[in-house]
Amino acid sequence: MKMSGGVEWALHCCVVLTSVEEPVPATRLAELHDVSASYLAKQLQALSRAGLVRSVQGKAGGYVLTREPASITVLDVVEAVDGPGQAFTCTEIRQRGPLATPAESCTAPCAIARAMAGADAAWRAALRAVSIADLVQGVGSDYGPGALAGIKQWLTASDA
Numbered sequence: 356m357k358m359s360g361g362v363e364w365a366l367h368c369c370v371v372l373t374s375v376e377e378p379v380p381a382t383r384l385a386e387l388h389d390v391s392a393s394y395l396a397k398q399l400q401a402l403s404r405a406g407l408v409r410s411v412q413g414k415a416g417g418y419v420l421t422r423e424p425a426s427i428t429v430l431d432v433v434e435a436v437d438g439p440g441q442a443f444t445c446t447e448i449r450q451r452g453p454l455a456t457p458a459e460s461c462t463a464p465c466a467i468a469r470a471m472a473g474a475d476a477a478w479r480a481a482l483r484a485v486s487i488a489d490l491v492q493g494v495g496s497d498y499g500p501g502a503l504a505g506i507k508q509w510l511t512a513s514d515a
Contacts, residue, residue, distance in 0.1 A: 361398040361436045364390055368399065369432060369487045370494060372408065373424045374507040378417030383510060398436055405435035424491055430482035442478075443471035 368384050381399050385392035399418055402408040407427055408418045420427065445468040449456045464472065494502050 357442075358433060359437050361394070361401070362433050364388065364395055365398040365402055365432050365436050366429065366487075366490065368395070368418070369402070369407065369420065369424070369427060370490050371503075371506050371510065372418060372420050373487065373491050374503040375419075375510055377511065378411040378415065378419050379510050380417040383417070387506070387510065401435050402432065405431065407431060407435055420487075424487035427487045428483050429485045429487075429490070430479055432487075433482055441472070441475050443468075443475060445471070 367388055371384065371387065372379060381396045382392050384399070385395040388395070399408060399410075403410050403418070406421055409421045410416070410418055445464065447458075447461060449465055450458055450461060491503065
């Protein structure tokens with residue numbers, strides 16, 4: 356399964372937005388992650404369209420999560436950024452070529468289509484089982500218990 360780089364960026368933004376109460380400007384999030392502000396803004400807009408974040412206008416504007424981190428899954432973010440479509444699309448290749456199977460004999464998906472659909476379902480289930488809150492816990496484990504507090508302090512610094 357291949358996902359765009361925007362998924363990684365969007366997930367990181369969702370995680371760090373859990374550390375603050377006030378909206379965070381897209382430019383500040385881009386600076387924190389050392390990524391392109393214009394490309395990150397597109398990911399944030401996708402999250403906003405999906406209802407995962409809300410854009411707050413004005414001088415103190417920026418982005419905030421719209422739901423509790425435990426209720427936003429990794430799959431929600433992936434689908435917001437890359438779309439909900441399945442990774443594999445069967446084109447019924449078995450109905451083509453000199454030994455083509457007649458369409459009327461193709462009443463059920465072939466073994467390849469079934470295998471790919473099963474893999475897609477398992478992948479989605481795995482991503483649905485992990486929430487932004489789970490990822491936040493991982494930040495504490497991976498970087499230490501003060502990591503998110505440090506991120507909050509940096510994001511809300513007065514020189515921002």
